[in-house]
Amino acid sequence: MTERRYDPRTIEPKWQAVWERERTWQVADDPDAGNPKAYVLEMLPYPSGEPHMGHLKNYSVGDAVAHFRRRTGFRVLHPMGYDAFGLPAENHAIRTGEHPRVSTAASIEQFQKQFREWGISIDWSREFGTHEPRYYRWTQWLFLRLLERGLAYRKEAAVNWCPNDQTVLANEQVIDGRCERCGTPVEARQLEQWFFRITDYADRLLDDLETIDWPPHVVTMQRNWIGRSKGAEVSFACPELDTEYPVFTTRPDTLFGATFFVMAPEHPDVLRLAAGTEHETEAREYINRALTESREERGSADREKTGVPLGRTVVNPVNGERIPVWVADYVLMEYGTGAIMAVPAHDERDHAFAVRFGLPIRRVVEGGEELPYTGDGPIVNSDPRFDGMHNREAMESIVDWLDSEGRGHRSVNYRLRDWLLSRQRYWGCPIPVVYCADCGIVPVPDDQLPVPLPDVTDYKPKGRSPLATAEAWVHTTCPSCGGPAERETDTMDTFVDSSWYFMRYCDADNDSAPWDPEILAQWMPVDQYIGGVEHAVLHLMYARFFTKALADMGLVSAQEPFKALFTQGMITRDGAKMSKSKGNVISPTAYVERYGADTARCYTLFIGPPDQDADWKDDGVEGVHRFLGRLWRLAADVAASGDVLVPESRANGAAGDDLELLRKAHWAIDKVTGDMTGRFAFNTAIAAVMELTNECYARRDAVQREMLAFALATAASLIFPFAPHCGADVYDMLTGRRVWEEPWPVADPALLERDVVELVVQVNGKLRDRVEAPAAAARDELESLARGRPRVQGYLDGKDVVKVVVVPGRLVNFVVR
RNA sequence: GCGGCUGUGGCGAAAUUGGUAUACGCGCAGGCUUCAGGUGCCUGUGGGCUUUACGCCCGUGGAGGUUCGAGUCCUCUCAGCCGCACCA
Numbered sequence: 001m002t003e004r005r006y007d008p009r010t011i012e013p014k015w016q017a018v019w020e021r022e023r024t025w026q027v028a029d030d031p032d033a034g035n036p037k038a039y040v041l042e043m044l045p046y047p048s049g050e051p052h053m054g055h056l057k058n059y060s061v062g063d064a065v066a067h068f069r070r071r072t073g074f075r076v077l078h079p080m081g082y083d084a085f086g087l088p089a090e091n092h093a094i095r096t097g098e099h100p101r102v103s104t105a106a107s108i109e110q111f112q113k114q115f116r117e118w119g120i121s122i123d124w125s126r127e128f129g130t131h132e133p134r135y136y137r138w139t140q141w142l143f144l145r146l147l148e149r150g151l152a153y154r155k156e157a158a159v160n161w162c163p164n165d166q167t168v169l170a171n172e173q174v175i176d177g178r179c180e181r182c183g184t185p186v187e188a189r190q191l192e193q194w195f196f197r198i199t200d201y202a203d204r205l206l207d208d209l210e211t212i213d214w215p216p217h218v219v220t221m222q223r224n225w226i227g228r229s230k231g232a233e234v235s236f237a238c239p240e241l242d243t244e245y246p247v248f249t250t251r252p253d254t255l256f257g258a259t260f261f262v263m264a265p266e267h268p269d270v271l272r273l274a275a276g277t278e279h280e281t282e283a284r285e286y287i288n289r290a291l292t293e294s295r296e297e298r299g300s301a302d303r304e305k306t307g308v309p310l311g312r313t314v315v316n317p318v319n320g321e322r323i324p325v326w327v328a329d330y331v332l333m334e335y336g337t338g339a340i341m342a343v344p345a346h347d348e349r350d351h352a353f354a355v356r357f358g359l360p361i362r363r364v365v366e367g368g369e370e371l372p373y374t375g376d377g378p379i380v381n382s383d384p385r386f387d388g389m390h391n392r393e394a395m396e397s398i399v400d401w402l403d404s405e406g407r408g409h410r411s412v413n414y415r416l417r418d419w420l421l422s423r424q425r426y427w428g429c430p431i432p433v434v435y436c437a438d439c440g441i442v443p444v445p446d447d448q449l450p451v452p453l454p455d456v457t458d459y460k461p462k463g464r465s466p467l468a469t470a471e472a473w474v475h476t477t478c479p480s481c482g483g484p485a486e487r488e489t490d491t492m493d494t495f496v497d498s499s500w501y502f503m504r505y506c507d508a509d510n511d512s513a514p515w516d517p518e519i520l521a522q523w524m525p526v527d528q529y530i531g532g533v534e535h536a537v538l539h540l541m542y543a544r545f546f547t548k549a550l551a552d553m554g555l556v557s558a559q560e561p562f563k564a565l566f567t568q569g570m571i572t573r574d575g576a577k578m579s580k581s582k583g584n585v586i587s588p589t590a591y592v593e594r595y596g597a598d599t600a601r602c603y604t605l606f607i608g609p610p611d612q613d614a615d616w617k618d619d620g621v622e623g624v625h626r627f628l629g630r631l632w633r634l635a636a637d638v639a640a641s642g643d644v645l646v647p648e649s650r651a652n653g654a655a656g657d658d659l660e661l662l663r664k665a666h667w668a669i670d671k672v673t674g675d676m677t678g679r680f681a682f683n684t685a686i687a688a689v690m691e692l693t694n695e696c697y698a699r700r701d702a703v704q705r706e707m708l709a710f711a712l713a714t715a716a717s718l719i720f721p722f723a724p725h726c727g728a729d730v731y732d733m734l735t736g737r738r739v740w741e742e743p744w745p746v747a748d749p750a751l752l753e754r755d756v757v758e759l760v761v762q763v764n765g766k767l768r769d770r771v772e773a774p775a776a777a778a779r780d781e782l783e784s785l786a787r788g789r790p791r792v793q794g795y796l797d798g799k800d801v802v803k804v805v806v807v808p809g810r811l812v813n814f815v816v817r
Numbered sequence: 818g819c820g821g822c823u824g825u826g827g828c829g830a831a832a833u834u835g836g837u838a839u840a841c842g843c844g845c846a847g848g849c850u851u852c853a854g855g856u857g858c859c860u861g862u863g864g865g866c867u868u869u870a871c872g873c874c875c876g877u878g879g880a881g882g883u884u885c886g887a888g889u890c891c892u893c894u895c896a897g898c899c900g901c902a903c904c905a
Contacts, residue, residue, distance in 0.1 A: 689843035765886040
């Protein structure tokens with residue numbers, strides 16, 4: 001019909017230039033602004049190589065939200081930065097000798113370029129990388145505030161050591177006993193390291209999950225990770241050594257069933273207990289072996305239980321019984337007290353252990369056919385005071401009794417461990433403390449920040465941080481006494497950097513504080529956070545902890561950083577995760593060049609619900625490109641046929657095809673608006689704009705030019721959040737106006753209603769006929785209309801109509817016998 | 818083992834509260850336009866049956882149930898994916 005061609009290569013740069021020149025997406029900090037604020041944020045990218053499809057999807061989702069909020073009356077903060085410290089850049093440096101700063105800068109440049117080519121509406125005035133001194137200065141400053149409050153501390157502990165990356169790892173970074181980054185089995189090492197006291201916040205991190213709008217599965221994962229258990233702490237005495245060993249139990253009702261006692265190999269008293277007994281040598285050997293085993297070797301629940309007796313007994317406080325003490329590696333030093341009472345009749349692990357070593361098993365709760373029985377029931381074989389009582393009640397009574405005797409009390413335990421933040425690696429934020437022979441650990445004063453990351457020649461970790469080789473940097477003077485001192489050479493876990501970046505965006509250029517609290521209060525919390533589910537317990541837990549700790553210091557008023565969270569699904573290729581090793585990586589660049597950014601962006605959203613994983617198919621991309629081309633071409637034809645038009649609905653007097661098209665436009669407005677408010681149903685929103693476009697084609701020769709222009713301009717307006725260039729261009733061609741300056745369209749309810757509806761007629765729930773009926777018709781009118789249909793008559797003749805169900809506007813159902 | 822999610826055409830998927838199952842897109846088939854086209858436009862497309870009709874039957878992983886009516890609610894079950902995994 002025309003030679004006019006949809007050419008994204010022309011229109012996309014044209015609009016990008018306008019947005020760049022006019023700084024369209026820049027937003028001012030203005031406490032007096034009339035509009036409410038909306039802080040829309042996608043997780044900041046880790047700049048390694050070039051952006052991939054996951055980035056394209058992530059920022060397409062976020063940009064759609066940002067655009068929609070802007071046009072529905074919000075002042076939107078939509079910033080960008082780079083999580084630039086980290087292992088991949090450093091490993092690259094080890095291989096090539098190139099400074100991580102260089103490769104990181106090159107990658108950041110790629111991201112900057114592509115974000116602009118994608119047309120993402122970013123406020124570039126707030127951009128930073130976490131590796132820049134102007135940023136990490138404040139990471140260090142925040143570390144010192146946590147240190148002052150005792151929330152950062154140093155201790156020796158059994159930590160996870162990755163022999164490949166030559167660094168310690170946080171608990172959260174160990175997956176199935178292996179390093180999260182490289183997959184190497186993790187070893188246990190006894191080292192002195194820096195920790196954040198995140199466990200102090202366990203209760204609040206758990207309870208406040210109820211105050212935020214997050215996907216339930218992420219909430220569940222965090223809840224499980226924190227792992228709060230309620231129970232009791234009960235002391236078992238060892239008279240020979242004149243000591244007492246408290247244990248944590250969630251089942252104080254089974255105390256009378258405790259037949260032995262087990263300590264973790266790491267327990268500080270195990271060797272002392274075994275000393276001088278016949279089992280001393282055996283115990284010593286067992287403990288030594290257990291301590292050198294990797295987490296993976298030790299960790300599995302299905303492996304056969306091992307352990308040795310220590311040749312001692314302790315006294316069960318409820319009945320004075322002496323029970324033998326064992327050491328076994330199924331007891332963990334990190335959880336509870338590092339010692340347990342074993343109740344083999346009612347605990348699977350204790351049962352397996354008792355069977356293996358021939359230890360007695362005593363049932364104290366009735367129920368179940370076989371042992372171990374972990375359910376509820378009446379207490380037996382215990383004390384006359386408790387026998388016959390339901391075990392749930394007995395729990396309370398037994399703890400109360402022990403408490404009154406001073407031998408126990410209620411207690412809560414958590415699975416969550418403190419956050420180990422030291423890393424023996426180069427490319428990270430230096431920890432701002434020095435070690436002085438006289439003064440000990442001395443924080444670097446605020447006015448000496450940042451502690452710069454020194455240059456080194458060898459990035460290879462050798463069990464010590466590469467920073468240790470920067471002698472001139474390491475040797476410094478003590479800020480406290482002026483004597484010689486050495487700098488901390490470990491760097492921080494990069495999750496520290498990303499635990500507060502969203503606050504820095506609010507006041508990114510501040511060089512006298514991490515932020516001005518008043519400006520921060522204007523923007524925080526993030527209203528909509530968008531990112532991958534892989535951060536469900538790592539980044540998202542750490543950022544919540546930081547926010548709460550800083551809130552306690554009065555630095556932030558928000559208790560939660562991310563009011564709402566959306567986790568987008570992965571883009572796969574042939575059903576598999578894209579990875580360089582599989583060779584199935586597809587780069588957004590090729591598609592952006594060939595079809596334009598709008599097509600690539602729309603496709604990542606149209607492919608399916610955005611929280612679901614989706615498989616990339618080139619055919620699907622074609623389909624989306626065809627749709628944008630159809631919209632653009634028809635609009636170009638209309639625009640070429642006369643003057644530019646003012647977008648208005650022309651509701652009055654429209655009839656016939658004009659009215660039908662007008663209705664379809666309003667239906668689409670309603671559908672898209674609904675799909676985007678409180679939901680992320682972008683796939684069906686785009687489908688609705690496709691339907692509207694199809695309707696424009698179907699009626700293009702039957703409607704007035706103005707109506708066609710209105711319908712097409714509406715389609716452009718609605719597709720703009722997903723395909724901003726095409727949306728802007730079409731809108732401009734038809735109206736001469738800028739779509740992003742237009743308020744979001746509002747559907748006219750009168751045009752959503754129809755005066756005639758298709759009534760479904762069922763007999764016994766089966767569809768038998770359809771008939772046009774006035775929408776306003778009364779129930780009995782609808783019934784007689786339906787009853788009068790010949791086809792329906794055929795089903796009703798000779799039968800008893802026992803019931804008639806009428807749903808006005810929908811259906812009539814005759815129940816016959 | 819525990820917890821969570823998902824099962825709908827040849828494929829990706831729709832179906833806000835129980836009310837016409839399969840919107841939209843891909844693919845496929847046919848037609849028109851074109852010198853041509855891997856372009857554009859139009860039409861058709863869940864399966865089966867027959868008397869080819871304004872027809873009937875079946876159909877949302879499987880089996881039951883509730884209801885006038887179930888993709889949607891309940892019970893059991895199968896399959897796949899994800900998370901946690903000796904946490905006392």
